[in-house]
Amino acid sequence: MSQPSSPDSPAGATRRDFMILTASALGAVGAGAVAWPFINSMNPAADVLALSSIEVDLSPIKEGQTIKVQWRGMPIFIRNRTKNDIEDARKVNVSDLRDPQADDQRVKKGHEQWLVMIGVCTHLGCIPISGAGDYCAGDGGGWFCPCHGSQYDTAGRIRKGPAPRNLDVPEYSFLSDNRIKIG
């Protein structure tokens, strides 16, 4: 005996389709809602995020001195550049550079003596040596990477050797003349 809304009649078929569609939709929403916490748990945890930006006091850094701080597990070079460093950097013809960048693009306006860079060679990741190589101005600028011989100038730009890019400048800002926040 076939009733109007039995599974085999047209009305029954659409009701079955509705059931399947709704069940699938509900199931998909549920599955997504369950999957998200698992995936998000792999994102950086709150204590890692808390260390994702640091503040650095620049006042103890004398002119001509370069310090290294740690940020997100990487070394950061902070250099209080000398007049020589800045002049040498500005003299360079930007179009000759492998990774063309003018000196003032790598520092903050009004704080040109401060050079802040990620101290990781852009070739294969070694930490370059400060105040070494052919482009050091004699008072501690310039960097030389001992692993494969990349050489960076007084603005941290790649001049010689296999590295493809200038030393990366992280996101940072000046909170005051003597205090920066990195990240």
Add this chain to the structure above:
Amino acid sequence: MAQKPPAQAPGIKGWIEYRLPIFSLIDNSLGSKYPCPRNLNYWWSFGSIAGLCLVMQILTGIFLAMHYTAHASMAFDSVENIMRDVNYGWLLRYSHAVGASMFFVVVYIHIFRGLYFGSYKAPRELLWWFGIVILLLMMATAFMGYVLPWGQMSFWGATVITNLFSAIPGVGESIVHLLWGGFSVDNPTLNRFYALHYLLPFVIVGVVIFHIWALHQHGSNNPLGINVKTPQDTIPFHPYYTMKDCVGFGVFFMIFAWFVFFAPNALGDPDNYIPANRMVTPPHIVPEWYFLPFYAILRSMPDIGIPFTNIVFVQSKLAGVIGMFGSILIFFVLPWIDRSNVRSATFRPITRILFWLFVIDCLVLGFVGSQPPEGSMLIIGRIALTWYFAHFVFLWYFSTREKTLPLPESISKAVLTANAAHH
């Protein structure tokens, strides 16, 4: 010799099927081609819910393992890091802890269903044995898992239970030192428990596969306990039991979610939020609730010897261990203890009474396990323990003597009669 596979069907499904018949495997075991008795009630959903629990525990466990550190000086802190700093870490942790309790509730109900309806009887003895092995593996996994947070209960529970092995005459002490990797529960113990806790669930998956394989040989039992005789007695697993199991899943998840979100510590012990301190013993060392009946048996067993003399054959410590393991191992011989030709307690009035007395006895043992073993608690514990084993003696005695009710002719006849009565 393998049969020649049928010709390749069109489409991607056909291409895969020709090389690895996965689709027909699913169809034949879970799908529209697997015949099931048509009269299964909701008690039959607990097996698939248990499987769901296993998958849930493995998933939450793996993601917890990404953040946990198994070293005595860092374990507790790493768990708190999960709770406070890892995104949704509290959700992972509480799901895993509550999930373990839910897994045991579901498995215990699943086992009692088997006891009531005679699912352990021929030809399902091996299926039953695989089940007991799964239970033993679950208990080992849960015991080791509880040690990992390295709280007070973790440490002292591990100390008490591993110390049991010293009851073994002669080699006991050496075995305990082997288990500990030292002279007390300490970092080596924690590390190996972590390794084994990660491993055993996958061993459980393997035994579950055997469990389901054995099940599919003769198909599911049913509430009437009578065999499937004709295809009219059966319905395809899909869509009937897939849909019914979905309802079961929904209800299960609601109970699970209630605990995880609103009472996540209700089934646990506050002492485990105190970091382990080997210089301070908690006033009451209590295992998680699912171990309480066995804990009660362990602590209630007396010295075994000659009454009214000082002669003791077996010290109560060793007797307790034997009694505790015996209370589970006895289930291996249940198919031969119960000699009745009738499976389901629906038709066995005396067995039905014995069953419910057994249930009450297990609950009493559970309560006794949560209390200090002194005074009247000790007496009650011993009575309950005696009844536990006496149950099997009575079952053995009455299974051939009780007057069973008349069995229906077939499943389909019984279902039709029931439907006619409804309409």
Add this chain to the structure above:
Amino acid sequence: MQPITDGNALMKKNLLLIALSITVAAGVAFAEGDQREPRKLDWSFNGIFGTVDKQSAQRGFQVYKEVCSACHSLNRVAFRNLQDIGFTEAEVKALAASYQIADMNESGEAMQRPGKPSDYFVPPFPNEKAAAAANGGAAPPDLSLIIKARKDGANYVYSLMTGFGPAPADVKVGDGLYYNPYFPGSQLRMPPPLSDGRVTYADGTSASLDQESRDVVAFLQWAAEPEMEERKEMGIKVLIYLAIFTGFMYIAKRNVWRKLH
């Protein structure tokens, strides 16, 4: 002669009193160590819609900082976490900077530096042994998890704070101990920490013993379960979804099974 066990002999004597024994046993379980059941308060964080009263938690933090932190550490709470109970980023920074954190300088020598939001609260003693030595042999427990580490934690801590008083005539209080019926064993080494006017609240609320106790419990509840509000909110959404899902599955199941009848 000795019976096989004490239990067997007793069993023979007490067979008729089993039912009574069960009730007595239940009573024994509760009355152990003469620890009184804590007073039950109607906390704002109780129930499925419960939340921590942020103002109360801020006052509780002041109580912790000015009273409890002299002896009790709060090691698992970082300064940055305080934003959860309503402090601003600037307030948190300033608070953190007011603490000195043990660190190392560039030459590897131990030194102290001002705290940052990512640092954790500084414990009053360098380690557990020092804490015990300074407190008559019993180290004051860390408070980060105390609400979860005690049965009925919130009510217990409140009762403990307000439960100090003179011992009854028949109880002898040991040297250096204080009587409090809510503590297991009724005597503890901690003198009553709170009293009327012990702190002067920054928000002007009158600081009675009761108020201070409620506030410190609110703070410690948050410290132990910072995820509580998010957890309960999510729980309500999840349960509503599951109720709909289960209801739908049930209707679908009935639909499918109707064919058989």
